[in-house]
Amino acid sequence: MVHLAKYIIVTGGVVSSIGKGITAASIGRILRSYGLSVTAIKIDPYLNFDSGTLNPYQHGEVFVTDDGMETDLDLGHYERFLDSDLPGDANITTGKVYLSVIKKERSGDYLGSCVQIIPHITDEIKAMIRKIAERSGADVVLVEVGGTVGDIEGQPFLEALRQLRNEEGHENVMFVHVTYVPYLRAAGEFKTKPTQHSTKELRSTGINPDMIICRSEMPIDSSLKRKIAHFCDVEEEAVINAPDASSIYEVPLVLDRENVGDYIVRRIELDVEGEPDLEGWARIVESLKIEKPEVSVGIVGKYVELEDSYISIREALKHAAAQLGVKVHIEWISADDAVSEDELAGLDSILIPGGFGERGISGKLDAVRFAIEREVPIFGICLGMQCMVIEFARLHGMEGANSTEFDADTHYPVIDMMEEQKRIKNMGGTMRLGSYKCRIRDGTLASEAYGTELVSERHRHRFELNNEFRDELEEKGLVISGTSPDDFLVEIIELKDHPWFLGCQFHPEFKSRPNRAHPLFVSFLRAAMENKK
Numbered sequence: 001m002v003h004l005a006k007y008i009i010v011t012g013g014v015v016s017s018i019g020k021g022i023t024a025a026s027i028g029r030i031l032r033s034y035g036l037s038v039t040a041i042k043i044d045p046y047l048n049f050d051s052g053t054l055n056p057y058q059h060g061e062v063f064v065t066d067d068g069m070e071t072d073l074d075l076g077h078y079e080r081f082l083d084s085d086l087p088g089d090a091n092i093t094t095g096k097v098y099l100s101v102i103k104k105e106r107s108g109d110y111l112g113s114c115v116q117i118i119p120h121i122t123d124e125i126k127a128m129i130r131k132i133a134e135r136s137g138a139d140v141v142l143v144e145v146g147g148t149v150g151d152i153e154g155q156p157f158l159e160a161l162r163q164l165r166n167e168e169g170h171e172n173v174m175f176v177h178v179t180y181v182p183y184l185r186a187a188g189e190f191k192t193k194p195t196q197h198s199t200k201e202l203r204s205t206g207i208n209p210d211m212i213i214c215r216s217e218m219p220i221d222s223s224l225k226r227k228i229a230h231f232c233d234v235e236e237e238a239v240i241n242a243p244d245a246s247s248i249y250e251v252p253l254v255l256d257r258e259n260v261g262d263y264i265v266r267r268i269e270l271d272v273e274g275e276p277d278l279e280g281w282a283r284i285v286e287s288l289k290i291e292k293p294e295v296s297v298g299i300v301g302k303y304v305e306l307e308d309s310y311i312s313i314r315e316a317l318k319h320a321a322a323q324l325g326v327k328v329h330i331e332w333i334s335a336d337d338a339v340s341e342d343e344l345a346g347l348d349s350i351l352i353p354g355g356f357g358e359r360g361i362s363g364k365l366d367a368v369r370f371a372i373e374r375e376v377p378i379f380g381i382c383l384g385m386q387c388m389v390i391e392f393a394r395l396h397g398m399e400g401a402n403s404t405e406f407d408a409d410t411h412y413p414v415i416d417m418m419e420e421q422k423r424i425k426n427m428g429g430t431m432r433l434g435s436y437k438c439r440i441r442d443g444t445l446a447s448e449a450y451g452t453e454l455v456s457e458r459h460r461h462r463f464e465l466n467n468e469f470r471d472e473l474e475e476k477g478l479v480i481s482g483t484s485p486d487d488f489l490v491e492i493i494e495l496k497d498h499p500w501f502l503g504c505q506f507h508p509e510f511k512s513r514p515n516r517a518h519p520l521f522v523s524f525l526r527a528a529m530e531n532k533k
Contacts, residue, residue: 005133006268009161010144011209014180019216019251021074023178023242024144026252030261031140032082033276041090041129042071044146045153049095050088060308063512064460065341068434074144074298076312076510078465081252083513089132091419094490095154097124117156121412125160126167139270147204148507149177162206171269177209181216181224190220192228199232201356210267211260211321219243238263244421248283249514253278284514295321295528296329298347300339300367302360304332310353313381317351318511320521326529335363344370349528353508354382354460361406365391377500377527378521382461385493385503386415389465389473392495396476398469405463414473416466432459436484438491438506444481445502446492450521454485457506464505465490500527 008027008181021042028038046053051062052070063076069202079086101124105115113120133141144162147154165173170343179195194231195214202209212234214220220241229236240258245251251417255261257439261276303309314330321328333343336359344350350371352364364384368391371378393414400407403415435456440447447453465473470490476479482492482504495501504520511520 005141006135007129007141007143007164007168008264008268009165009173009175010142010173010178011149011158011202011207012145012178013149013202016148017176018180019242019438020144020146020178022248022251022460023078023176023213023255024074024142024169025077027264028078028140028142028253029032029081029178029252029259029281030256030276030278031264031270032238033278033281034261034265034270034272034274036139036270036272037137038140039084039090039132039136040075040082040086040142040144041092042074042078042146043125043142043157044072044091044093045151045157046093046146047095047098047153048093049093049099050093056309057306060306062460063312064433064458064507066435066458070433070460072146073308074146075310076315077248078142079510080315080513081275083107083515087135089128092125092128094156095372097121097128097156100128100139103163107165118159122160122163122377125157127162129160129164133221149198149205149373155205158202158205158207165207166281169383170427174210174267175202175265176211176213176216178213181214181220181228183217190224192224192231195228196231203233206376208316209234211240211261211263213240213242213255216241216243234386247285248287249281253285254283273518278324280515284322287325287488288318288514290325290327292327293529293532294327294329295349295532297525297528298331298333298344298350298367299353300333300350300364301353302363303353304334307332311511312507312512313351315514316509316521317520317525318376319512319514319517320525322514323517323522324525324529326525328525333363333367335367337363338363339363339366339370341370344374344376344505346376347376348532349377349379349523349524350381352381352384352387354384356383357405361387365394368392369395371501372495372498375499377524378502379500379524379532380503381509382505382507385505386463386465388501388503389414389478389493392476392478393469393473396473403463412469414466414469415463431462434458437487438482439487440492441479441481441483444479444483444492445494445500445523446504446520449519451519457491457504457508458504461505465493499531500524 010024050070060073062070065088066085071091226237229239317328364387398412401412401414402410404413477496479494481494492504508518508520
């Protein structure tokens with residue numbers, strides 16, 4: 001029996017970065033509250049196969065799925081809002097589509113045919129979407145199209161989605177267009193013309209939006225909604241306002257007040273009973289509004305100018321703070337230069353995130369040394385853990401200790417490339433990626449935080465603690481508190497006689513949820529609170 005899913009396509013217009021991902025995730029959260037099962041897909045029209053080699057300054061953080069795909073950060077929003085784990089296939093790129101089609105052409109699947117954008121590329125896009133829908137078994141599939149309507153690279157995807165609507169039926173597919181309604185302070189009024197032009201551009205592709213969600217700095221009134229409905233040919237109740245909110249987690253509540261769920265249920269004939277139940281979500285939002293007491297965390301990284309580079313860490317800290325009943329204040333500290341004691345003094349805690357390359361390493365090592373000497377709680381993630389090992393080794397007689405990533409000739413290569421990585425020459429998707437088991441040692445900070453012996457966490461790295469120095473480091477006081485189940489790979493390190501010193505090779509931030517904060521982040525902030533006292 002073929003699975004019949006309903007599809008909600010989310011497009012964007014006027015400008016990028018107006019919140020299509022949060023909008024799609026919020027719609028999903030509302031539909032979940034009806035008792036429906038929901039999955040989500042992010043389409044990125046760039047030619048890269050995945051996000052793995054993209055600079056965080058251009059595209060924000062790389063989010064890693066359980067099955068080891070390096071994806072767009074919007075999948076992180078989907079997972080947090082839907083409280084589910086998505087497959088890597090849920091991030092569809094032009095690179096993936098074209099590679100699949102070219103492989104089929106080379107293997108003879110299209111013998112006798114001239115391979116073209118239509119039908120071959122568009123058919124492949126539809127097949128990828130339907131495959132995810134079928135495998136998930138979800139009632140509703142959200143499909144967000146990256147970029148803005150009018151981008152040349154997005155045209156094949158819009159055409160494929162237009163075809164999808166015709167093939168699946170009007171009652172099974174709806175389009176939600178997210179636009180920006182600017183407010184001109186000099187004129188003292190909102191302007192709807194950008195939304196009109198954006199909708200006209202979308203309609204020129206053969207797609208008529210069923211709903212328009214208007215992003216704005218401030219709320220817009222009903223007369224403006226009527227104007228947009230009239231000029232964009234949508235029902236007035238389908239013109240939704242989503243003004244700026246104090247937290248992204250408020251957006252489902254904002255959309256719910258605009259009756260978004262009710263309209264969608266009627267438009268695509270969803271089989272539900274009763275009204276959406278967002279009481280639990282509202283409690284989460286309230287817990288995030290706590291102003292006092294406040295605990296500070298200094299994040300020492302090399303992409304701190306763009307917070308989206310560390311968006312999952314930022315959200316994980318918020319989740320943990322809400323669970324503990326405090327507010328987290330983040331100080332963004334650049335590791336590009338030496339990090340001074342003045343920058344770190346007064347912080348309740350320090351966090352060193354992951355990354356690649358030598359730039360910023362000396363600043364991160366400065367922060368580790370400060371945390372050791374001043375007994376400040378410190379949390380190292382991936383490269384952050386490696387910096388903790390390097391600085392610990394240097395402070396305990398291993399002069400010049402380093403990672404072979406930064407110094408191939410170091411006398412003390414305490415961090416080295418994994419053996420299976422040394423044979424790999426390509427850059428994309430070649431690391432230890434995805435979810436792996438970790439065995440926790442009893443009587444450690446990690447054991448106290450997790451409360452269980454075996455956990456599963458997501459990885460994204462090529463280098464590991466070098467086992468040749470493992471015994472020596474342990475003799476000097478480093479605690480190996482988590483390893484792979486076969487005890488071969490070091491996953492978590494701690495430090496004796498320190499209030500809270502923990503580094504993990506994996507990325508716990510990817511599994512944190514607003515309703516279920518990650519235990520390591522909770523333990524870390526609890527230590528920061530104690531340090532504040």
